[in-house]
Amino acid sequence: MDFSANGSEETELYHAQIHLYKHVYNFVSAMALKSAAELGIADAIHNHGKPMTLTELASSLKLHPSKVNILYRFLSLLTHNGFFVKSKGEEEEIAYALTPSSKLLISGKSTCLSALVTGALHPNSIDMWSSTEKWFNEDKEQTLFECAKGENYWDFLNKDSDRLSMFQDAMTADSRMFKLALKENKHVFEGLESLVDVAGGTGTVTKLIHEAFPNIKCTVFDQPQVVGNLTGNENLNFVGGDMFKSIPPADAVLLKWVLHDWNDELSLKILKNSKEAISHKGKDGKVIIIDISIDETSDDHRLTELQLEYDLVMLTMFLGKERTKTEWDKLIHDAGFSSYKIIPISGFKSLIEVYP
Ligand SMILES: C[S@@+](CC[C@H](N)C(=O)[O-])C[C@H]1O[C@@H](n2cnc3c(N)ncnc32)[C@H](O)[C@@H]1O
Numbered sequence: 333m334d335f336s337a338n339g340s341e342e343t344e345l346y347h348a349q350i351h352l353y354k355h356v357y358n359f360v361s362a363m364a365l366k367s368a369a370e371l372g373i374a375d376a377i378h379n380h381g382k383p384m385t386l387t388e389l390a391s392s393l394k395l396h397p398s399k400v401n402i403l404y405r406f407l408s409l410l411t412h413n414g415f416f417v418k419s420k421g422e423e424e425e426i427a428y429a430l431t432p433s434s435k436l437l438i439s440g441k442s443t444c445l446s447a448l449v450t451g452a453l454h455p456n457s458i459d460m461w462s463s464t465e466k467w468f469n470e471d472k473e474q475t476l477f478e479c480a481k482g483e484n485y486w487d488f489l490n491k492d493s494d495r496l497s498m499f500q501d502a503m504t505a506d507s508r509m510f511k512l513a514l515k516e517n518k519h520v521f522e523g524l525e526s527l528v529d530v531a532g533g534t535g536t537v538t539k540l541i542h543e544a545f546p547n548i549k550c551t552v553f554d555q556p557q558v559v560g561n562l563t564g565n566e567n568l569n570f571v572g573g574d575m576f577k578s579i580p581p582a583d584a585v586l587l588k589w590v591l592h593d594w595n596d597e598l599s600l601k602i603l604k605n606s607k608e609a610i611s612h613k614g615k616d617g618k619v620i621i622i623d624i625s626i627d628e629t630s631d632d633h634r635l636t637e638l639q640l641e642y643d644l645v646m647l648t649m650f651l652g653k654e655r656t657k658t659e660w661d662k663l664i665h666d667a668g669f670s671s672y673k674i675i676p677i678s679g680f681k682s683l684i685e686v687y688p
Contacts, residue, residue, distance in 0.1 A: 364409050366453040369446040373407075373416075374430055374437035383419050383427030410434075442508050451502030452645075456488075456495060460648060476648035485649050490557055500534050500558070506589070507536035510622075513677040514540055520620060520675075520685060521584075524548050528582040528609060530575050530602070531590040533558060535568070538586075542568045551580055575602055579609040588622040592642070593652040596663060603667035607688060618687055624654040625674055625682040638680055660684060 368374065376392040377384050384392070386407070390400040407428060410416055415434040418426050430438075436445045451457070463480035470479060477485045489496045514521075521527070521541060526549040529538040535552035542550045549567050552559055556572030564570055571580055576598070579585060585606040591599045603619065610617025626639045639654055646652035655663065657674065664672050664686055672686040 361409065361413055362453055364406050365413075365415065366449055367406060368410055368415065368434070369437050369449040372439070373410075374434045374446075375439055377416075377428060377430050378435075378438045383429040385425045385427050387425075389428065442511060444508070445505050447498075447501040447505040451498050451505075454498065456498075457649070473651075475651050477650075490555075496557070503533045503589070504536045507533070508540075509678055510537050510588070511540050513622075513681075513683065514544055517675060517677065517683060518544065520683065521545055521548065524583045526582040527551070527584045527586060528553050528580050529586045529588070530579055530606065531587070531593075534562060535559075535564070535570065537588050538568065541586075549582075551582065553580055575605060577605075579605045581609050581612055583610065583613050583617055585609050585619045586622070587619065590623075591621060591652075591663075592623050592646045592654050593650045595651055595653065596666075599663060600667050603663065603669070603686075607668055610688065615688055618685055619669070621684040621686060622677070622681055623684070624680060625660055625676075625684065626654055626656040628656055628658075635680055642680075 371393055373389065373393070376389055380388065380392065386400060386404050389407075390397075390403055393403070395403060407416060411418055411428070414431055416428045417431055419429055420426065435441075436443055437449070438444055439446060460477045460480035463476060467474075467476045467479040472479075475484060477488070481488060489499050521544070524545070525547075527538075527541065528551040529535065529541075530553050532538050532552040532554055534554075538550045538552045541548065546567060550564075550569075552562070552564075552568075552570045553573060553575065554570075555574070559570040559572050562570040573580070575590075587602065587606065591602065594602065606619045610619065624639050624642055626636065626643075630636055643654035646654060653659075660672070660674070664684075669686045669688060672684055675683045675685070677683045
C-alpha cells in the first residue's frame with residue numbers, strides 16, 4: 333500500500349488502521365508459534381541436519397496430505413516473523429531452515445523454551461482474558477484469573493499434578509537460560525558458603541549454581557507440594573515451607589522470578605524475611621533478585637513492550653507487577669536494605685544485588 337500522499341488525513345487513517353489491526357491479530361502470530369512448538373517443526377528440521385522442503389517436513393511430522401497446504405500457510409507467517417528462513421533445496425525446491433529464534437524450540441537442548449511457549453499460551457493461562465470486562469466492573473480485589481475461574485492460580489495449579497508440572501516445566505525452561513547469565517556473572521556467587529533459592533521451584537537454577545560452585549551449600553526452598561518428593565545431595569537439599577513465615581538461613585538468598593508475583597506489601601514481607609535469613613552474616617550477606625527492571629528512559633521499544641506485557645501477565649495472574657528502577661529503589665529501601673546494584677542480564681531481565 334502506498335502512503336506517499338504524505339500527511340493526508342487518509343494516510344493517517346490507514347496507518348492507524350494497520351496499527352490497530354496489527355495489535356488485534358498479534359494473537360495469530362503467538363498461536364502459530366505455539367503450533368510450531370507442538371508440532372515439533374524445529375526438531376524435525378534439526379534432526380534432518382539440513383533445510384527441509386515442505387513435502388519432507390510434512391512427511392516427517394506425519395501430517396495427513398490434506399494438511400500440507402495448511403502447514404505451508406503456517407510456515408509463511410512464521411518465516412515472515414523470523415522463525416524460519418527459506419533457501420533453495422535440491423532440485424530448486426524451497427526448503428526451510430532454522431533461525432536463532434526457532435533453535436530455541438529444539439528439544440533436549442539446554443536452551444529449549446518450548447515448554448514456556450506451550451505453557452504461556454495454554455488455555456489455562458489464556459481463557460481468563462475473556463473476563464476482563466467483568467473484572468473491571470466487579471467491586472472486588474481479585475486477580476483476573478480468580479474472577480474468571482473462581483479460585484486463585486496457585487490453588488488451581490495445586491489441585492492437579494498435570495497443571496502443576498506444566499507450570500514447573502515452563503519455569504524450568506526459562507530457568508535453564510540462566511546458565512548463560514551465571515557464566516557472565518560468576519562474581520555474584522563467588523565467596524558464598526551457602527545460598528537459599530527461595531520459591532526455587534524444582535531447583536533448575538540451584539542445580540546450575542551447584543554445578544558451577546559445588547562447594548556452596550545450596551537449598552531449594554518452595555512449597556511442600558513442589559519440593560516434597562525431591563532429593564538432592566550433601567550440598568544440594570530441598571526444603572518445603574512458606575516464605576511468608578520464615579526462610580532458612582544462608583549467606584545469600586536468591587529470589588528469581590519471585591517478587592514480580594506479589595504486590596508491594598507481600599514483596600516487602602518476603603524481602604524482610606530474606607534479610608532475617610542472611611542476618612548472621614552481618615554486612616557480608618546479600619539478597620540476589622532476578623526480575624525485570626523497567627528502564628523508563630529506554631528507547632528500545634520492543635524490549636519495553638515485552639516488559640510491559642509481562643507486567644500485565646503478573647497483574648492478571650497474581651496481582652503482581654514488573655517494577656521500574658524507581659519502584660525497586662523504594663521497595664529495597666522500605667525493606668531496610670542499605671544499598672543495591674542492578675546488572676542487566678539475559679536480554680530483558682536484571683540481576684539486583686541487594687546488601688543489608
Ligand atoms: C514464578 S515461580 C518461580 C520459580 C523459580 N524461582 C524459577 O525461576 O523457576 C514461583 C514459585 O513460587 C512458589 N511459591 C508460591 N508461594 C510460595 C510460598 N508461600 N512459599 C514458598 N514458595 C512459594 C511456587 O511454588 C513457584 O515455584
